[in-house]
Amino acid sequence: DTGVSQDPRHKITKRGQNVTFRCDPISEHNRLYWYRQTLGQGPEFLTYFQNEAQLEKSRLLSDRFSAERPKGSFSTLEIQRTEQGDSAMYLCASSRQMIQETQYFGPGTRLLVL
């Protein structure tokens, strides 16, 4: 299997700018997840898609964040009007739709907001 891929791997932006990240899951996986990881912490759940439907959003996902998975394949995560507090690693994971599911993670996009 080709693993989960994310693009870009690194992003530096100025406060107030919009940024968009892309995630390509493992091809036969219909579940896709976004997580945020800050320094010294474990990943925190942001949102979840089953096929193209966004079924769950964390309270961490403010109104400035939006995620899409238009055709049930790749997904995008957009942050509008970025703030310095948005600086983090954004991780994408995918899994099959199974009772015992293992989430497989991509390499992440490291965002720095100046």
Place this chain on the structure above:
Amino acid sequence: AQKVTQAQTEISVVEKEDVTLDCVYETRDTTYYLFWYKQPPSGELVFLIRRNSFDEQNEISGRYSWNFQKSTSSFNFTITASQVVDSAVYFCALSVFADNFNKFYFGSGTKLNVKP
């Protein structure tokens, strides 16, 4: 509420030493899954193992072994004869079924430094 605690923030060992990474979890669910992931400096979380709550058998895979004890809500990870390539941050995670999907809760990670 679900919670995973990895009390060891950072551990340093010399190559060939054995090292155990601790993980304690909290959940009221009777069905759950426990995971260990490795995060090398490149950033990608690499899946190592999954156990379900009904299977307390310990597992060994090469130099890696896992000790699951429901009585103490622990799922500890031991690396035998550590190597420099084992240097990474290791995360323990708990997964419970809620809102029609398996939600993951991660600990804060243990950074393992293996020195030559």
